[in-house]
Amino acid sequence: MKAFFEAFIPPPTRIDARQRAITMGGAFVGILLTAVVCGLIEGHFDLKWWLMAPLGASAAQVFAVPGSPMSQPWPIVGGHLLSALAGLACVHLIGVNSLSAGLAVGLAVMLMLSLRALHPSGGGTALFIVISHTSDWHFILFPVIANAVLLVVLAIAWHRLTGQGYPQRQTINGPHQLALHRFNPSDLEAALLTYNQALDISREDVEKLIELTEMQAYQRLAGEITCGAIMSRKLRTIMPRTRLGEAEVIMLRHDIKALPVLDDDRRPIGLLRLDDTSTSDRTLTADKIMRQSFARVKATDPATECLHILARGDRRHVLVVDADSRLEGLISKSDLMRALFHAG
Template identity: 30%
Template sequence: MDIFRALGPAVAHVSPLEAVRAGVGALVGLGLTGLFLLSPNIDLDLGLYLVAPFGASSVLLFAVPNSPLAQPWSAIVGNTVAALVGVAVCMLISDPVFRIALAVGLALTATMLCRAVHPPAGAVAMTAAMNPEAIDLLGFWFALAPIALGTVALVALAALYAFFTGRRYPFRQFDDPSSHGTADREPAERLGLSEDELTQILERYRQSFNLGVEDLARLIGAAELQAAAHSAGPLTADNIMSRDPVSVRPEARLSEVAELFRRHRFTSLPVVGDDAEYLGVIFQIHLINQAKDDALRLGNGFTSALKQLLDRQIRRPVRAGDIMAAAGPRAVKKTPVGALLAMMADDDVDAVPVLEHGRVTGIVTRTDLIAAMARKAVRGE
């Protein structure tokens, strides 16, 4: 029954949290945009100044911010150009049916030529064509207010909302610096493919409107990583983990943590409570970030802040429990190496603790993982 499958949902499952995040974003975005547009125009009709297409724009901006159709150029230029087309057609054509159809068709052509396709733009042109009385009053000012100003407000609010909710908008550009602030690409995106080649792939498969070059690079990298995970075979965390992990208590001073890092040449330490109960993990970068934050807060240099942070005589020391990461990935003994590989593809994760009934029984570091993969390659498995 392929026809019934074709009629089913084409979108992957979305978590309830993400659905709520998008819905709240649209609520906040439209609410604040309405206040912005109405404040100098209290005596004007709400329907004219908070137009229906803004609702469609909100779906793209807050629910699918990575879509090329939701980017600032597409949204602002697309809506504004469509408004100009709609107003012009409304002024020239009297027949309502032909006027509406022509406005939408010309708006689609114009926005595509401007590389500013934004689906709600069709509704913007239609709104103008359906309201000749309003257009007689406003003329081409309709394209400025509410359309251009309202879209700019929505885009600005979407960018702020994405920042505060852990998303990225506008989407990443292919030549953006990595998270390390260097010119290198992120490890998962080092494909050996240029931006032009990735663009050609999108154009060849007619996906330019659905996916950006940066996202395509990330997807290809993720697919290659998943394929590498399959080649890892039956190895599990139990086969490669360190079975005698050094750990610290949450009340341990950072001077003690730093000493353990130095003595054992580790880059990570599990933080455990009573009976080896896993509480979190500390990476060396956590110490550096804490010293950097202290330097900015106290107005000291980084070196002075780090010395103070590790001072054994300080009266109110920062402790391990204050800086540990409690929400990072974790594994069990049966976790496949392929899954561990994906976990440590994230730059922020240097090691994954292995738990049994909530207690730490081992830890898999990047060194363990590399050594296991190297042995597998040498053996030709």
């Protein structure tokens, strides 16, 4: 019984006072300026005729949860537009009664879902049209579309002003670069479709949450492991004047993907990768195309240092150097993943 009632208790919120103030200010400014601009367009300030009540719900959503798929520009504008069409159609075909009210909301939800424009307060627009006895088709243009477009424009300006990203693209970034990352964008897309729910969170946010969770797990598994404990010590290296054809033969013969380029004091000055040699003239020397920007760590550094280097971007190798910057070893993604696998 206790567990049943605990389900009704809301979880604690992590929204700080500053974010609450930003949200409140956005809702205030959004509704105020929408009302003022629409009033100037209409030529009078009778709120009843040019400001929709459901717009208040839209303001709460777009300023409080701007990352939600339902808070993006198309769901707001399209949701209200489609809902207004549904409400007006029911008023003209059925009249103003309980059947019309229920059918208007149901039809609005169906249209919004069909056109990927689900916006909760759209149902309120459909109901508002029925209970206000609205039958003028011009109501769709003004105030419905005018209200929705103005609110979206103001939301974009407010979020940019307060340093928050809006609108947010509802797409998925490329897959996490660590080899143990167990899903790719198509997997996540399929999972969301299988779940068959209108989640109030963007797919980008879902992916980011999973990545952060896995990164936290990797850091836990790494524990006290040092870079020196997982680095490869038996290395093949080349000099700056080594020709690419020769470097490629070395990598293919020893099944390695990269060669550190060292100076006369065994200090790394570059990194030559196998994919670099395959697109270049084999007679060139390594110093002509080697990567002069490369990651380096100390043997005593925790292995978690490599996590952040290899997790994103095009980094595939980390060089391990001593106190005099001389090469001691190399850590590849496979070295890191092998260590984490055995640590788990």
